[in-house]
Amino acid sequence: MRGIEEAAKHIAAQGESRARLARDPVNQAMVNNWVEALGDGNPAYTDPEFARGSVHGGLVAPPAMAQVWTMNGLHGTRADDDPLGAMMSVLDEAGYTSVVATDSEQTYHRYLRHGEHVAASTRLEGVVGPKRTALGEGWFVTTRTTWSVAGEPVAEMMFRVLKFRPAGEPAPAPDPAAVLRPVISRDTEFFWAGTRVGELRIQRWGGGTLRHPPGPVAPNGDLAAKPDHVVANGTGTVYSYVVHHHPKVPGKRPPFVVALVELDEGVRMLGELLDAGPEDVYIGLPVEVSFVRVDDELTLPAWKVRS
Amino acid sequence: MTLPGKAAIAGIGATEFSKDSGRSELRLAAEAVSAALADAGLKPSDVDGLVTFTMDGNAEIAVARELGIPELSFFSRVHYGGGAAAATVQQAAMAVATGVADVVVAYRAFNERSGHRFGQVSGAAAQQVNTSGVDNAFHYPMGLATPAATVAMVAQRYLHTYGATSEDFGRVAVVDREHAATNPNAWFFGQPITLAEHQASRWVAEPLHLLDCCQESDGGVALVVTSTERARDLPRPPAVIAAAAQGSGPDQYIMTSYYRDDLAALPEMGVVGGQLWRQAGITQADVDVAVLYDHFTPYVLMQLEELGFCGRGEAKDFVRDGALGLDGALPLNPHGGQLGEAYIHGMNGIAEAVRQIRGSAVNQVGGVRHVLVTAGTGVPTSGLVLAAS
Amino acid sequence: MNAGVGTELPQLSIEITPTFVVSTAIATRDFQDVHHDRDAAVARGSKDIFVNILTDTGLVQRFVTDWAGPEALIRSIRIRLGVPCYAYDTLTFTGRVTGRDGADADIAVTGTGGLGDHVSGTVRVTLPGGPA
Numbered sequence A: 001m002r003g004i005e006e007a008a009k010h011i012a013a014q015g016e017s018r019a020r021l022a023r024d025p026v027n028q029a030m031v032n033n034w035v036e037a038l039g040d041g042n043p044a045y046t047d048p049e050f051a052r053g054s055v056h057g058g059l060v061a062p063p064a065m066a067q068v069w070t071m072n073g074l075h076g077t078r079a080d081d082d083p084l085g086a087m088m089s090v091l092d093e094a095g096y097t098s099v100v101a102t103d104s105e106q107t108y109h110r111y112l113r114h115g116e117h118v119a120a121s122t123r124l125e126g127v128v129g130p131k132r133t134a135l136g137e138g139w140f141v142t143t144r145t146t147w148s149v150a151g152e153p154v155a156e157m158m159f160r161v162l163k164f165r166p167a168g169e170p171a172p173a174p175d176p177a178a179v180l181r182p183v184i185s186r187d188t189e190f191f192w193a194g195t196r197v198g199e200l201r202i203q204r205w206g207g208g209t210l211r212h213p214p215g216p217v218a219p220n221g222d223l224a225a226k227p228d229h230v231v232a233n234g235t236g237t238v239y240s241y242v243v244h245h246h247p248k249v250p251g252k253r254p255p256f257v258v259a260l261v262e263l264d265e266g267v268r269m270l271g272e273l274l275d276a277g278p279e280d281v282y283i284g285l286p287v288e289v290s291f292v293r294v295d296d297e298l299t300l301p302a303w304k305v306r307s
Numbered sequence B: 001m002t003l004p005g006k007a008a009i010a011g012i013g014a015t016e017f018s019k020d021s022g023r024s025e026l027r028l029a030a031e032a033v034s035a036a037l038a039d040a041g042l043k044p045s046d047v048d049g050l051v052t053f054t055m056d057g058n059a060e061i062a063v064a065r066e067l068g069i070p071e072l073s074f075f076s077r078v079h080y081g082g083g084a085a086a087a088t089v090q091q092a093a094m095a096v097a098t099g100v101a102d103v104v105v106a107y108r109a110f111n112e113r114s115g116h117r118f119g120q121v122s123g124a125a126a127q128q129v130n131t132s133g134v135d136n137a138f139h140y141p142m143g144l145a146t147p148a149a150t151v152a153m154v155a156q157r158y159l160h161t162y163g164a165t166s167e168d169f170g171r172v173a174v175v176d177r178e179h180a181a182t183n184p185n186a187w188f189f190g191q192p193i194t195l196a197e198h199q200a201s202r203w204v205a206e207p208l209h210l211l212d213c214c215q216e217s218d219g220g221v222a223l224v225v226t227s228t229e230r231a232r233d234l235p236r237p238p239a240v241i242a243a244a245a246q247g248s249g250p251d252q253y254i255m256t257s258y259y260r261d262d263l264a265a266l267p268e269m270g271v272v273g274g275q276l277w278r279q280a281g282i283t284q285a286d287v288d289v290a291v292l293y294d295h296f297t298p299y300v301l302m303q304l305e306e307l308g309f310c311g312r313g314e315a316k317d318f319v320r321d322g323a324l325g326l327d328g329a330l331p332l333n334p335h336g337g338q339l340g341e342a343y344i345h346g347m348n349g350i351a352e353a354v355r356q357i358r359g360s361a362v363n364q365v366g367g368v369r370h371v372l373v374t375a376g377t378g379v380p381t382s383g384l385v386l387a388a389s
Numbered sequence C: 001m002n003a004g005v006g007t008e009l010p011q012l013s014i015e016i017t018p019t020f021v022v023s024t025a026i027a028t029r030d031f032q033d034v035h036h037d038r039d040a041a042v043a044r045g046s047k048d049i050f051v052n053i054l055t056d057t058g059l060v061q062r063f064v065t066d067w068a069g070p071e072a073l074i075r076s077i078r079i080r081l082g083v084p085c086y087a088y089d090t091l092t093f094t095g096r097v098t099g100r101d102g103a104d105a106d107i108a109v110t111g112t113g114g115l116g117d118h119v120s121g122t123v124r125v126t127l128p129g130g131p132a
Helices: A002-013 A028-038 A048-053 A063-069 A083-093 A189-196 B025-040 B060-067 B081-097 B131-136 B147-162 B166-180 B195-200 B228-232 B267-280 B298-306 B347-358 C018-027 C038-043 C053-068
Strands: A098-108 A118-132 A136-149 A152-166 A201-205 A209-211 A228-231 A235-244 A256-263 A268-273 A286-293 A299-305 B007-014 B049-053 B074-078 B103-111 B203-206 B218-227 B239-247 B289-291 B370-374 B381-388 C012-016 C073-081 C089-101 C104-113 C116-126
Touching: A002 A083, A002 A118, A028 A063, A028 C018, A028 C053, A063 A098, A063 A136, A063 A152, A063 C053, A063 C073, A083 A118, A083 A136, A083 A152, A098 A136, A098 C053, A118 A286, A189 A201, A189 A228, A189 A299, A189 C116, A235 A268, A235 B147, A256 B147, A268 A286, B007 B025, B007 B081, B007 B228, B007 B347, B025 B060, B025 B103, B025 B218, B049 B060, B049 B081, B074 B081, B081 B103, B081 B218, B081 B239, B081 B347, B081 B370, B081 B381, B103 B347, B147 B203, B147 B298, B166 B195, B166 B298, B218 B228, B218 B347, B228 B239, B239 B267, B239 B347, B267 B298, B267 B370, B267 B381, B289 B347, B347 B370, B347 B381, C012 C018, C012 C053, C018 C053, C053 C073, C053 C089, C053 C104, C053 C116, C089 C116
Parallel strands: A268 A299, B049 B074, B049 B103, B289 B370
Antiparallel strands: A098 A152, A098 C073, A118 A136, A136 A152, A201 A209, A201 A228, A235 A256, A235 A286, A235 B203, A256 A268, A286 A299, B007 B218, B007 B239, B103 B218, B239 B381, B370 B381, C012 C089, C073 C116, C089 C104, C104 C116
8 A cells, every 4th residue: 555655656746748649630520420429419519600600700629529639549558658557557556457437527728629639648646545435445546637739728637537456255245136125215315325336425414413314404403404415434333233143134144243333423323244243243343334235226334343 | 181080991801812813803803892892891882982003904994893883083093113002092091081082992903923023024114115214224224124133232232331231131031921920811821931041042133032022922902991980980990091191202213213322221211201200190109010011121121210210220230139020119010011921012011000900910919009001112102100090 | 598596407318328338438539348348348347338437528518508509618527427327228417507607607417327326517617698
């Protein structure tokens, strides 16, 4: 882990990569392919007459295509000073072999016109981890890319990917048909949406008051208040627990431990304690969240002993 | 208008208690109500009100049809499982005290052992489409899915907080079974247990052993409520409803009130207790017999604390020196409770309270003036004080 | 055009056919196999091929300009990905105006599929008729 952080520091210190020119200048053919595929009927991209009379004064490329122009393509290779490529290699070597994009923030200084040849340069902004996610343990890698035409910046992007280690020997997935599925309401939907993406979400009111289980009204009774949520750190201690023996519970193999955990944020939450036997569990045992994926729709929060 | 003293239980009736009744729940309800009316010296045509649990499978109109009760002017149901038991009598008493009805029968009948067993995991409970289903989403899928397990979570914290032991829970079971052993109507008639047997019984949900958990039973119980004045003219000595109360506490859930500051407590029973003492005008010292809801032993200890028979965390000491025996300071569940007699969702305990007031119980305590009865614990609940006329 | 804070944008639903997933991936020059090769996607632990992030950015843009019109100027698009959007899903975009600053408007957009929120984010757009 120290190695990853040091490598990240080193790569970030190298700053921006050399500007890399797009394969093709901005052109109508690629724009046409793009608007056809996405079903975008905006005439500013395809109708010269309309475009001339519009605010654009002529045909423009969809701003969201900014990144498309400088993609490496089918047989393309990364530039040797590409910081994202370098960071991916470091994480590959550390066993974090899978990747998924999580965030993108693009800012467009102006629209691009046909014939303009954009170039991209990228720097590593940050590497954060390791984090437990629904996909497995991983690192969030953030880069910043600037696109320019003849030295003039035209667009920028913050791009974040999760580089993760696919859960190696995951606990056998529970039989989805057997699990007692939760009833989900409008008030609790965010919690289950969170577990699906590896976040333990706690409802928050008035910017401060946390509440679990969640509900539709602020604890102070303010009907005008709207809740948001915080993502729990995922650590806490066992407040109480049960070792279940009889009768059979669908989807569980007895004996199993269910723990009521007091999270560091101050709320209590129930979950199965996955890796502690009846003899190992005690009130005060430090635990951390783990996510048990049942199927596409349902991921259950559970606990593991904190090492 | 106040409730205390206005109404009385004039008749009690029950089926046999078994593990397989061999007949429908409606038949059990009809038999229990019929027996209660006969005990009260009344006819079906005298009845104008029926009350039961929302969990009961027998609609009031179905019971009325079977028994030939021609008209009903009052019918009501109470929610929250066994927490409804004493509240059905409260509903009946309120109807009588306000003149809404003259004779109201409260009943509960089920094939809880041979039919739908509450001790098993209920997918239907987990997936009900209402706020309780949404509440259940935070424990059923995680594997906390049986009544015993939900109680065990609180019991574990109670042991930790107050230094009690599994043997302290066991003492409750031993007392219940001792009383059931001399009650011919009890399932465990003639079968007392020792503390060692309790300790040796298999785990259900640690820290609960099998013998910390009540039975599952088939059967029915009915109670006839009418005005105290009318009851005095009927054959049986009235068991006057000196107090009747319901209670739910802060941040209340059904069996999983785990998010309160103090997990090792039953504040909803405290809400009930406060009302009972005020209404009846008595104190704990005036209680001659306590029929405390005993689906799981830990909640008997915690009820003793909530109701003020001892201090917080002191129930383990209170039960250690024989206080709960028939000759003790607070005779508990002389019929054997739900661990010993039968699990009829608390209604058989109310019938026992009536017998203790009448002086007709098989394990009769001497000189009984006031009997305290409580309903299901861990849920919004209820309680009664019955008094001799 | 009514574009005050709170204005809801007309919903947009898109059938995510395999053809859609593949053609948008290629049109955005993203040749990662998980966007066009079902066997490869399954081998990597996915249920099916799924929509790539460049397409998400494009769809969010289209959703806003479908409403704001071709004279609107997109200033920025920030998105965050949630659950995957696999082939054979239906992706439904909803949005509302959450802020106004002169001719500029901030639009909160959510794209929801059968598994839940697939993409959520904010678009800043300069609306026609105001100072550019």
